[in-house]
Amino acid sequence: MSAGDYRKTSDLPGTLAVFPLPGALLFPRWPLPLNIFEPRYLNMVDDAMSGTRLIGMVQAMGGDKARPDLAMVGCAGRITSYSETDDGRYLITLTGIARFGIAQELHVMTPYRQVTPDWEPFAGDLVSATDVSLPSREKLLGALRAYVEINQMHADWSAVEEAPIETLVNALCSGCPFTTMEKQALIEAPTLKARAETLITLLKMDVPGNDAGGTMQ
Structure with a gap:
């Protein structure tokens, strides 16, 4: 599924990996380049590339540095550019699809965090502004x-x-x-x-x- 194929909220997944990062803003139809080097987020990208290619960008809002508090609204982006460096980093670009509220954070075995996203409040993100x-x-x-x-x-x-x-x-x-x-x-x-x-x-x-x-x- 390409970035343009998400036409309604039911096209979007019920589980979403999230990347907490303060100051990095993603909006619908907006590209966000990222340099991925932490092992847990390298794992996240690997899993995303073999699945929906969607990652949720969420601002970290303080709390423990290793596991910060999450803002309650983020934006999901699709990996639209991907390359690997000689030293094992991933250089990716996310293109924003739609924002989401965090309905709940899931208890998972993956090293990265996952949530149940609530897409409905931001269904309008799937339609270009008039x-x-x-x-x-x-x-x-x-x-x-x-x-x-x-x-x-x-x-x-x-x-x-x-x-x-x-x-x-x-x-x-x-x-x-x-x-x-x-x-x-x-x-x-x-x-x-x-x-x-x-x-x-x-x-x-x-x-x-x-x-x-x-x-x-």
Whole structure:
């Protein structure tokens, strides 16, 4: 089954291997390159490649370093690129399919963790955003320009202005130095428009003299 063949939640598996990793955001239709070197996650990739090729990316939310607490919402991606290095690492790319809630974590014998995913709250991820659900590019660019200026950053504005809006939103969500909790808010935003509005709020937090000052809790 290819990435484009998941049309309804019943096409998705009832058990999902998860990779807890803070700060690594995966969204539907968004690629995430990963460098896999821990034995347990090499095992996870081997099993995924021989099965559904799906892995759930979930943010680690503190707790024990060897077994961190899991955020309750993650995003599943399909392995769409795979190579092995001479020193035994895997270089893979996940392409986001759909987000999921964690209904329960399973007691398993595998060295990696597995969950029962609840796909239903995010069934809309399997459908591309329509024009009416897209956020305002002008509003997003205004917040981004102020953020870039105050943080003395550089941006390729021609690329920013030409990028498809979903690509732009996901790139900014993934690339900006937000906290784990702030990034989780972006993952959990129900729609692309809501994700963009959350992103705009986060961008404005760093800009003096606006109404969005502070830190998200």
